[in-house]
Amino acid sequence: MSWFSRKHTDEIAKERLKLILVQDRSLLSPSVLNELKEDILKVINRYVEVGESDISIDIRRETHKTILEAVVPVKGVKKS
């Protein structure tokens, strides 16, 4: 590894740690997570138009609570 391009250890450590914690903290198995995504999409699709695979789910902790965050990009409003 070149001396100049070498990444600092603290950066590597923090990246590793973040990835490990994402896995440790995920309360749901990948298959359950997929079901959850599909269900969320179904419900939101009743009201607004969303892409099929655009949803991302993140589970993270803040002080005293664990937060499940779903990001769903909206394509447009459904006309009823």
Added chain:
Amino acid sequence: MGRAIVITSGKGGVGKTTVTANVGASLAKLGKKVVVADMDIGLRNLDVVMGLENRVVYNIMDIVEGRCKISQALVREKHLSNLFLLPASQMHTKEDVDIEAINEIISIIKENFDYVLLDSPAGIENGFRSAAAPATEALIVVTPDVSSVRDADRVVGLLENNGIEGISLIINRYDPNLVAKRKTLDKDDIIDVLGLDLIGVIPEDKEIIDSENRGEILSIVGKSLSVQSFDNIAKRIEGEDVPFLEIPKEKRGFLDLFRRK
């Protein structure tokens, strides 16, 4: 009514017992009546770290099994008359522990003392559970490395599920020289990743090893920077707003400039 605080980490060897003894002593220096309880049944160490191993007569399992009263098991510290050790049993295993009985003993002690600090064993099994069960607050001890922080995160989840609300972070063995060279996790990285409130940073300090080998508690007999850190943690537990210490890098001589770092 006193406060019961568990000192825990998940990973072993990060300094739970050292933190328990020193923070306990710092609280006692503030005039508080303190019991430090060794909850590491089968592998007791707090008596040795405090230099009280020759004064232990009874232990917590003797109380549970009715061989002595609580007051008979408590060992007074050598210098501070308001600091007491509740020793663990060396003859039992963690599976022998009856969590209900321990809860009851700690709640009786709480009636007569300001603080009970519970020194948890490593791991997340029965020993950890019986140390955490009587507590309403927790101090999580980490060292600045990936495995320690990972285990701490796991423990925080378990504590929260058990209804412990006041969870604070202690970063132990912090080496500002390594941080300056970017060879280890910065304290802000650790706080950020764990999402906990910081209550103290204890610098790497060879005096701690020396005093423990002598059977003295550094925060009673010492003057180094880590003593200030322990004292500040005690004040913050008491609710005082104390600014965090700037931990200075080791001073380097002119010749060190030519040494490879």
